[in-house]
Amino acid sequence: MNLNYEHLPVIIVALLLLAAFLEPIVYRHKKSWAAPLVIASMAFFALSSLYLMAAVNYHGPFNYYLGGWAPPFGIELEIDYLAVFLLLTFSVIGLIAIVYGLQDLKHGLKDEVLGWYFTLYLLLMASMAGISVTNDLFNMYVFVEISAISACAIISIKESRECIEASLKYLILSTLGSGCILLATAMLYMITGHLNIGYLNDVLPRVMSHYPNNILISLGFFVVGYGVKAALFPLHVWLPDAHTAAPSPSSAVLSGLVIKVYAAAFLKVFLKAYPREIFLEIPVMEIVLFLSVLAILYGSIVAMVQEDIKKMLAYSSIAQIGYVFLGFSLMGQRAVAGGLLHIFNHAMMKSMLFLAAGIIIYSTGIRRIRDMKGLGVKLPLTMGAFTIGALSMVGIPGTNGFISKWQLALGALDLGRPIIVVVILLSSLLNCLYYMPIVINAFFGVKGEPELEIGKVPGVMLYSILFLGFGIIFFGIYPAPLLAFLQKTVTAIL
Amino acid sequence: MWEGDELLGMYWQAIIPLWVVLFPIFMTPAIFILSKRSEKLRDGLSVLTAVITFFSVASLYPFVMEGKTIEYTLFQILPELGVTVRIDILSFCLAILSSFVWMMATIYSLDYMKPEHGKNRYYPVLIFTLGATLGIFFAGDFFTLYVFFELMSLVSYVLVIHEETPTALKAGYKYLIMTIIGGLALFFAIIATFELAGSVSLSKGVLVSKPSTLAFFAFVCYLIGFGMKAGMFPLHVWLPEAHPVAPSPASALLSGIMLKTGAYGMLRVLFYVFNIEVVQSARWDLLVAVLAVITILLGSAVALTQFDLKRRLAYSSIGQMGYVLLGMILFTEQGLVGDIFHIFSHAFMKSTLFLAAGAIIWKTGLRNINDLAGIGRKMPFTMGAFTIAALAMIGIPPLNGFLSKWTLSLGALEAGLPIYVVILLISSLLNGLYYLPIIIAAFFGGEEQEHAHGEAQHVEAGINLRGEATAKMVIPMVILGLGCFFLGLFPSNIAYELSLKAAVFLFRGGM
Amino acid sequence: MIDIEVLSKLFNNYYYFAAIILFIIGFHTMLTHANLIKKIIGMNIMETAAFLIFVSIGYIEGGRAPILDEGFDQIYMNPLPQALILTGIVVAVSVTAYALSLIIKLYQHYGTVDADEIARIRSYKP
Structure with missing residues (x-):
C-alpha cells in the first residue's frame, strides 16, 4: 500500500x-x-x-x-x-x-x-x-x-x-x-x-x-x-x-x-444494520415489496397519460425506483444484485433520456409529446439516442435495461415468486406503450421536411448523450464484469 | 460438436453461420452510407449481399447432409448465457429457404420500390432483417434465439410501416405492441426454463422433463411468444393488418419467412425444451391442437370475406400457419416431415402470391379482387405464377401444396387422428373457394378495361403500362412459382429430402 | 392493573411521551394546514420532537455534565446525543431559512402564502 x-x-x-x-x-x-x-x-x-x-x-x-x-x-x-x-x-x-x-x-x-x-x-x-x-x-x-x-x-x-x-x-x-x-x-x-x-x-x-x-x-x-x-x-x-x-x-x-x-x-440500513432475523418476524420487507409492485404499475400507468415529456420521464422514474426497491426487498442474492444493477442502469438510461429531452427543449422549445412529430428527421442523433433509451426502458435484449430485468426476474424466480416476474413484464409492456409512440411519431408518419424551428445543438450536449447511449448498449452486451463485481457486493452484504 | 481431429476440417463450416448473420448486419451501414452517394450502388450492394448470403448458406449443404451438427459459444452475456451458434439440419432447412426467398424479394424490390419514397431506409432494413432472421435459425440456445427474434421483429416494424400512411402506422403500432407482448411472454418462458433447467441450450437434451405448474406456464408463454409471430x-x-400495408416484397417476406420463425421456435420448444412424453402426458398438445384447428378454419373462412387482394392473402397465411402448428403436435415422423415440408411449400407459395399481387398493384393500382377481371390476359406471367401458387395452395396434385398436405394427412392417420384429415380437406375446399374465382376472373372474365386511375400514378415514374411488369419483377416471381411446381413434382426433391432428414433428426433427439 | 403499569411507564418516561405528542402535533400541522408558514412551523415542531427524543436518550436523572474531576463515581449524562443534536439543529435552522425564503418568493409571485389559494390561482391559468 x-x-x-x-x-x-x-x-x-x-x-x-x-x-x-x-x-x-x-x-x-x-x-x-x-x-x-x-x-x-x-x-x-x-x-x-x-x-x-x-x-x-x-x-x-x-x-x-x-x-x-x-x-x-x-x-x-x-x-x-x-x-x-x-x-x-x-x-x-x-x-x-x-x-x-x-x-x-x-x-x-x-x-x-x-x-x-x-x-x-x-x-x-x-x-x-x-x-x-x-x-x-x-x-x-x-x-x-x-x-x-x-x-x-x-x-x-x-x-x-x-x-x-x-x-x-x-x-x-x-x-x-x-x-x-x-x-x-x-x-x-x-x-x-x-x-x-x-x-x-x-x-x-x-x-x-x-x-x-x-x-x-x-x-x-x-x-x-x-x-x-x-x-x-x-x-x-x-x-x-x-x-x-x-x-x-x-x-x-x-x-x-x-x-x-x-x-x-x-x-445499507436495512440489510447491513438490521440483522436478517428481524425480517422474519416483522414483514416490513413484504410491505416494501408490495409498495414497489404498486409503484411499478402506478408509475407506468400514470406516465402513459402525461403530455409533457419531462413529466412522463419523471413518472417513469417512480416506476423504475420501484424496480430497485423490488430487488432489495426480495433479499435474495440475485434480486439484490438486480436492484443494484438497476441503480446503475437506470441512472444511465434516465439521465440520458432527460438530457435528450433537454436537447429537444433547448433547440426547439417543444415540451409536449404531441408536438414532437417529425423530430427524428431534424434531430436524428438525439432522437436516435432517445430511441436507445426507450428500448432499454422496455427491456429489449442488447440494452442494459434487459439485463437488469433479467436479473430481477431471475431473482424473483429464485425465491419462487413468478408473480413478480409477471409484474415486471407487465410494466415493460406499459413502458412500451408510452415510450414507443414518441419514437414512432418522431421518425415516421411525416413526409418531407417537418415544419419545426430547430436551433443549433451544441456538440458537447450531443456527445454526452451519445456517450450514455453507447454505455447503454455496451452494458447490454457485455455486463459480465459489472455482474461479477455486484456478485461480490451482494455476497458481502448478505 | 467439436471433436479432436475433426476440428480443423470443420473449421470453415463453423464460421459460416456467423458469417451469414454478421455479413448482412455489417452491410447495413455500408448500404445506408452508399445510398447517399448513388442509388445504383445501393441497389447493387443490397442484391449482392442477399446473393452472397444465399450462396454462403448453400455451401453448408454437403456438411449438414452428412448429419453433422456444430455448436459453440461465442461469448457470455450473462453467466451461463451467451451468444451460441449452432448448425443442424433443421436450422439449415429454414436458413436456406429464407435466404433464397430473400434474394428473390430483394431482386424484385429493385423495380417495385422505384416509385416509392424512403428507399434509403428500405434497403438497409431489408438486409438487416435478413441477418437477424438467419440469426434466429443459427442460434444455439433460446437466449440467442430470443435476442435475434426481438431484433428481427422490431426492425421489421420499419418494413411494415414503410408507406407511412395513417393506416400503415396504425397497423404498425398494433404489430409493435403484439410483438412486444410476444417478446415478454418469451422472456418469461425462457427465464422459467432457465430456472427449471439451469440452461437454455439446445445441446443439453430435453431441458424440462417433468411437468409442473411453472413448466406449464413456460409452455403457454412459449406458445404465446412464437404463436404470436406465427399468427396463431x-x-x-x-x-x-400488418401484412397488407407493407410494400409487397416485404409482405412476401413477412408472410413467407418471418411467420416461419414462430413455427421454427415452436419446433425447437417441442423437441428441445420439453419432449413428446412431457407434452403428451400432460395433454398440453391438446391446447395447441385446438388453437391450430381454429386457426386453420378461421384463417380460411375469413379469407373468403376479404376483397382486398393482399388482405385475402394475409388471412390465407393464417390458415396455412395453422397447418404447420397442427403438423408439429401430431408427433409422428410422417407428420413432422409434412410439417417441415409445408414450411417450404408455404414460403414458396405465399411469396409468389404476394409478389404477384404486388406486381398487379404496382402495374394497375388495383387492390380489389372484383376489379381484377381480365388481368391475366394483360399480365400473363404474373398471373401464371399466381395461378400455380394458388393451385398449390388448394392442393392440386403435382404441386408442392399437395405433397405437403398428403404427407401431413399420412402423419395424422399414423397418429390415429383422422379428424385432422377432414379439417385439412375442409380447409382445402375453402382455399379453393377463395382462390379459384380470382384465377377464373383473371383469365376468362371481364372485358379489357382501361385503368386510368392506375396509369396516372405511374406516368411520372415513366414506366410502361402496357403488358407485363418489368423483368426484374417477373423473373423472381416465375422462379418462385416454378419452385412450387418442381418441389411438388417428385417426392424426392431437395426440400423433401431436407424435411425428411430434419424430421428424423428431431425424432432421434435432435443432437 | 395493567393500566396503572402503563401509566407509570408513561410517567417515568414523560419526556418520550412529550416528544411523541410534539411529533404528532408537528406532523399534523405540516400535513393539514394550508398556510405555508404554519407548515414550516409544524415542520420545526416535528424536528424539535425528534431532537428531544434524541437528547433525552442520553439524559440521566441527577446526572451532570461529563467533566471529569476528582471522583470517577459521579453520574454523568451521555454527551454524544447532545453533540449530535447540535448538528441536527443547525441543519433544521438552515432548512427553515431556506423554506421561508422560498415562501417569500412564492408570496411575490402569488400574493398569498395559502397553499390552497395558490393552487386555485394556478388552476385559473390556461
Missing part, C-alpha cells in the same frame, strides 16, 4: 465541499475559471472513484476512521464494494450531466446564479459521496439533509413559479422524511447505544427481543423516511413536479442519481 |  488510497474517500468529500464553497468566489472574480473548476472537481471525483474501485476490487474493502477516532466514538467510513460501486455510478453520471449542463444552463439560467448552481451541484455530489461511504447513521442523516437542501435548491434556482412551488413541496416532504429518519435513528440509538452500522448489526440481535417496539417503530420510520426521499409509492407525490420543473441537467441528476442514493441508503 | 389464433390480430 505505497499509495495511500485509504484517505481518498475523505478527500473526495472534502474536496467537493471545498470546491463548492470556492465556486461563488471564483465565479465573482474570475468567471472563466468557474466551469473548469467544477469539471475538474467532478473529474477528480470520477477518477478517484475509479481508482478506489480498482483498489477495493484488488485489495478488498477497508474501513477508515475519521480523524483517527475508532468507533464506537468516532465516525467510521466503510469503503466496501457497495460504496465504490455507488461512488463510481454517481461520479461518472454526474460528470457527464455537468459537462452537458455547461451548455444547457447558460441557456436556461440567469447569468448571475450560474456560480451558485455549481455550488449546489458540488454540494449535492459531496453529500451523495458521503452517503455512499459513511458507516454511521447520524452522519448519514447529516448528508441526507445536505443532499435534500441542495437538491431542492437546484430546482428552485430557476426562480420560476413552478420551480419554487415544486421545490417547496419537495422540501417539506423531504424534511418530513428526514424527521422520520432522525427519529428512527434515535430509536436504534436508544436501545443499542450505537450509531455505527457494524456495531448495530452486532448488538441488535441481542437486544431485539427486549425492545420489540423500538425496533418496530424504527423500521416503520426508516421505511417512511427513505421512502419519501426515494419517491417510493405512495410517498412519491413531490417527484413529478420537482423533476419536471428543474433544469434538464438537474432533472437528469435528480432522477438518475439522487433518488437512487436514498434507495442505496435504505439498502 | 387468437394472437393473429396484427397479421391481417
Whole structure:
C-alpha cells in the first residue's frame, strides 16, 4: 500500500465541499475559471472513484476512521464494494450531466446564479459521496439533509413559479422524511447505544427481543423516511413536479442519481444494520415489496397519460425506483444484485433520456409529446439516442435495461415468486406503450421536411448523450464484469 | 460438436453461420452510407449481399447432409448465457429457404420500390432483417434465439410501416405492441426454463422433463411468444393488418419467412425444451391442437370475406400457419416431415402470391379482387405464377401444396387422428373457394378495361403500362412459382429430402 | 392493573411521551394546514420532537455534565446525543431559512402564502 488510497474517500468529500464553497468566489472574480473548476472537481471525483474501485476490487474493502477516532466514538467510513460501486455510478453520471449542463444552463439560467448552481451541484455530489461511504447513521442523516437542501435548491434556482412551488413541496416532504429518519435513528440509538452500522448489526440481535417496539417503530420510520426521499409509492407525490420543473441537467441528476442514493441508503440500513432475523418476524420487507409492485404499475400507468415529456420521464422514474426497491426487498442474492444493477442502469438510461429531452427543449422549445412529430428527421442523433433509451426502458435484449430485468426476474424466480416476474413484464409492456409512440411519431408518419424551428445543438450536449447511449448498449452486451463485481457486493452484504 | 481431429476440417463450416448473420448486419451501414452517394450502388450492394448470403448458406449443404451438427459459444452475456451458434439440419432447412426467398424479394424490390419514397431506409432494413432472421435459425440456445427474434421483429416494424400512411402506422403500432407482448411472454418462458433447467441450450437434451405448474406456464408463454409471430389464433390480430400495408416484397417476406420463425421456435420448444412424453402426458398438445384447428378454419373462412387482394392473402397465411402448428403436435415422423415440408411449400407459395399481387398493384393500382377481371390476359406471367401458387395452395396434385398436405394427412392417420384429415380437406375446399374465382376472373372474365386511375400514378415514374411488369419483377416471381411446381413434382426433391432428414433428426433427439 | 403499569411507564418516561405528542402535533400541522408558514412551523415542531427524543436518550436523572474531576463515581449524562443534536439543529435552522425564503418568493409571485389559494390561482391559468 505505497499509495495511500485509504484517505481518498475523505478527500473526495472534502474536496467537493471545498470546491463548492470556492465556486461563488471564483465565479465573482474570475468567471472563466468557474466551469473548469467544477469539471475538474467532478473529474477528480470520477477518477478517484475509479481508482478506489480498482483498489477495493484488488485489495478488498477497508474501513477508515475519521480523524483517527475508532468507533464506537468516532465516525467510521466503510469503503466496501457497495460504496465504490455507488461512488463510481454517481461520479461518472454526474460528470457527464455537468459537462452537458455547461451548455444547457447558460441557456436556461440567469447569468448571475450560474456560480451558485455549481455550488449546489458540488454540494449535492459531496453529500451523495458521503452517503455512499459513511458507516454511521447520524452522519448519514447529516448528508441526507445536505443532499435534500441542495437538491431542492437546484430546482428552485430557476426562480420560476413552478420551480419554487415544486421545490417547496419537495422540501417539506423531504424534511418530513428526514424527521422520520432522525427519529428512527434515535430509536436504534436508544436501545443499542450505537450509531455505527457494524456495531448495530452486532448488538441488535441481542437486544431485539427486549425492545420489540423500538425496533418496530424504527423500521416503520426508516421505511417512511427513505421512502419519501426515494419517491417510493405512495410517498412519491413531490417527484413529478420537482423533476419536471428543474433544469434538464438537474432533472437528469435528480432522477438518475439522487433518488437512487436514498434507495442505496435504505439498502445499507436495512440489510447491513438490521440483522436478517428481524425480517422474519416483522414483514416490513413484504410491505416494501408490495409498495414497489404498486409503484411499478402506478408509475407506468400514470406516465402513459402525461403530455409533457419531462413529466412522463419523471413518472417513469417512480416506476423504475420501484424496480430497485423490488430487488432489495426480495433479499435474495440475485434480486439484490438486480436492484443494484438497476441503480446503475437506470441512472444511465434516465439521465440520458432527460438530457435528450433537454436537447429537444433547448433547440426547439417543444415540451409536449404531441408536438414532437417529425423530430427524428431534424434531430436524428438525439432522437436516435432517445430511441436507445426507450428500448432499454422496455427491456429489449442488447440494452442494459434487459439485463437488469433479467436479473430481477431471475431473482424473483429464485425465491419462487413468478408473480413478480409477471409484474415486471407487465410494466415493460406499459413502458412500451408510452415510450414507443414518441419514437414512432418522431421518425415516421411525416413526409418531407417537418415544419419545426430547430436551433443549433451544441456538440458537447450531443456527445454526452451519445456517450450514455453507447454505455447503454455496451452494458447490454457485455455486463459480465459489472455482474461479477455486484456478485461480490451482494455476497458481502448478505 | 467439436471433436479432436475433426476440428480443423470443420473449421470453415463453423464460421459460416456467423458469417451469414454478421455479413448482412455489417452491410447495413455500408448500404445506408452508399445510398447517399448513388442509388445504383445501393441497389447493387443490397442484391449482392442477399446473393452472397444465399450462396454462403448453400455451401453448408454437403456438411449438414452428412448429419453433422456444430455448436459453440461465442461469448457470455450473462453467466451461463451467451451468444451460441449452432448448425443442424433443421436450422439449415429454414436458413436456406429464407435466404433464397430473400434474394428473390430483394431482386424484385429493385423495380417495385422505384416509385416509392424512403428507399434509403428500405434497403438497409431489408438486409438487416435478413441477418437477424438467419440469426434466429443459427442460434444455439433460446437466449440467442430470443435476442435475434426481438431484433428481427422490431426492425421489421420499419418494413411494415414503410408507406407511412395513417393506416400503415396504425397497423404498425398494433404489430409493435403484439410483438412486444410476444417478446415478454418469451422472456418469461425462457427465464422459467432457465430456472427449471439451469440452461437454455439446445445441446443439453430435453431441458424440462417433468411437468409442473411453472413448466406449464413456460409452455403457454412459449406458445404465446412464437404463436404470436406465427399468427396463431387468437394472437393473429396484427397479421391481417400488418401484412397488407407493407410494400409487397416485404409482405412476401413477412408472410413467407418471418411467420416461419414462430413455427421454427415452436419446433425447437417441442423437441428441445420439453419432449413428446412431457407434452403428451400432460395433454398440453391438446391446447395447441385446438388453437391450430381454429386457426386453420378461421384463417380460411375469413379469407373468403376479404376483397382486398393482399388482405385475402394475409388471412390465407393464417390458415396455412395453422397447418404447420397442427403438423408439429401430431408427433409422428410422417407428420413432422409434412410439417417441415409445408414450411417450404408455404414460403414458396405465399411469396409468389404476394409478389404477384404486388406486381398487379404496382402495374394497375388495383387492390380489389372484383376489379381484377381480365388481368391475366394483360399480365400473363404474373398471373401464371399466381395461378400455380394458388393451385398449390388448394392442393392440386403435382404441386408442392399437395405433397405437403398428403404427407401431413399420412402423419395424422399414423397418429390415429383422422379428424385432422377432414379439417385439412375442409380447409382445402375453402382455399379453393377463395382462390379459384380470382384465377377464373383473371383469365376468362371481364372485358379489357382501361385503368386510368392506375396509369396516372405511374406516368411520372415513366414506366410502361402496357403488358407485363418489368423483368426484374417477373423473373423472381416465375422462379418462385416454378419452385412450387418442381418441389411438388417428385417426392424426392431437395426440400423433401431436407424435411425428411430434419424430421428424423428431431425424432432421434435432435443432437 | 395493567393500566396503572402503563401509566407509570408513561410517567417515568414523560419526556418520550412529550416528544411523541410534539411529533404528532408537528406532523399534523405540516400535513393539514394550508398556510405555508404554519407548515414550516409544524415542520420545526416535528424536528424539535425528534431532537428531544434524541437528547433525552442520553439524559440521566441527577446526572451532570461529563467533566471529569476528582471522583470517577459521579453520574454523568451521555454527551454524544447532545453533540449530535447540535448538528441536527443547525441543519433544521438552515432548512427553515431556506423554506421561508422560498415562501417569500412564492408570496411575490402569488400574493398569498395559502397553499390552497395558490393552487386555485394556478388552476385559473390556461
